[in-house]
Amino acid sequence: MFYREAGQFKKTYAADMAVFPILQDRIGLGIILFIAAVVIPLTGSTFFISSVMIPFLVFSLAAMGLNIVTGYTGLISLGSAAFMGVGAFACFKLTTSFPNVNILVWILASGFFSAVIGALFAIPSLRIKGFYLAVATLAAQFFLEWCFVRIPWLYNYSASGAIQVPQRTLFGHIITGANATPTTRYLVLLAIVVFMTWIASNILHGRVGRTFMAVRDMDIAAELMGIRLLPAKLTAFALSSFYCGVAGAVMVTLWYTGGEASDLFNIRQSFYILFMVIIGGLGSLLGCFLGSALLNIVPLVLKYGLPSIGIAIASETAEHINHLLVGALIIFILIVEPHGMARLWQITKQKLRTWPFPY
């Protein structure tokens, strides 16, 4: 009844081609942004901001990277965490080597490093579909992980292998390092994620996005429309790695304030991101956020939520239950709704559009 497009006539193609053509959607988006940018920083506890919101945003960005290549282009990648690692170390090296350049510049620049590395690993395997690409990305994962541990230059020869993110400022505010408040880090991260999501949405709604999806849905027909498959897949891969790289860069600069970084980018992390994309929704930007939210919140609820309402639960048990739940969810999604939570949301919207009448 309230969620309707009735009466909202589009007078131009530009209006019809807008990403959110329905007014209620635009209002909804505005409210979410307001909550994220104003309400949460003012009212959220330090714990909520640094342990819930920051990981949520970082992984949303990583999931977006994987979704571009897997959800939109139909190519499986098992190396997303490694490409995050490339971005993370690139950012660390860049900011320690050129401390005077603004950190935001380096965060975005790190994306280019992982885009190049991602494309390099993809080139030999893109001619072949499915299995071989998965294996090549797996090889990238192991090789890069090895580099992160074995090349001391990457972590500036620190004895423990830990990286210490130096203090950097933006408009006079400390935004990285041990002295930056969680709220500041969160706000910077939010701005980056919103910007990157906007860019992704632009790209995916235009010619480039259609090219990706055409390759995914029917590659022979795509070729016949004049799409060259190899460059298209390579673009998708580079773009995906770019997003993963930026996610890695913000992970070390705005989330971890210091510590051993090599362990963050292992194969488990890659699978974790893949699960987010599957559960959230392949080929949906909204899905990246939904998947990341769910997979970040479930373990927290088990770990802190249950004890706080009086259900004592050992942390190992919580871990096991978490694995069980994620596994069950994936099986459920694969069987019931291959397009994930994002599609469930769409169906709800469709129902709302006609509510209270069943048709």
Add this chain to the structure above:
Amino acid sequence: MKEFKTIAPGEELLNVENVTLRFGGVKAITDVSFNIKKGEVRAIIGPNGAGKTSMLNVINGFYHPQEGRITYRGATRSKMRPHVAAAQGIARTFQNVALFKGMTTLDNIMVGRTLKMQKPFFWHVFRHGPAMQEEIEHRKFVEEIIDFLEIEHIRKTPVGKLPYGLQKRVELGRALAMQPELLLLDEPMAGMNLEEKEDMCRFILDTKEQYGTTIALIEHDIGVVMDLSDRVCVLEYGLKIADGTPEEVKANQKVIDAYLGVAH
């Protein structure tokens, strides 16, 4: 790249000479020659497995024949990549609908405009300026095709959800969006009911009239073939057994035998 001539109506647009295509031991096409003139509807008919689809695949570069030559718009080649064929103005539809299932009707047809959209990636990042102008300009063109094919109501529907007849129509729309010089249609009416077939016939004739497109048509319904086509080429077991106007072909004894299944 070779120079491509502009071909005047009635002149030879495509010439296939002595093409032979083998899959291992199977000969799908044996020494077939025929041509297509600009502006005509050229039917290719024949029983199942005669090599009709293979012939289209040879023309647009999916299959590379072992022997023979193909001359298109004055340039001769033996091998070609499909995306190059597309750039030279060859579009096609498939026997088993090959749409982009997860995309809407509108997006499917928009993909047909890909080759004409060349604004740099940079502008797409912002979806503003030249990229947006380009989107709007091609959207207008696509809307004309949508009007032409009478599929306004399914503009925003994911094509995977459409009934078969409409899917075939969207596929034609996607091919038309390429503004092809030569349009290859592989059984565009297979599995349709009478009304849908009549619509499709009308669209094919209108395409020829309005856009001046040359059409190569594979079809099993002989009535449709006789009505639509200017010339008919008949294949059987990979061999060409007849070629000519519908009347000539209809009277050809070999064709009658092939279709009635008379023992040789």
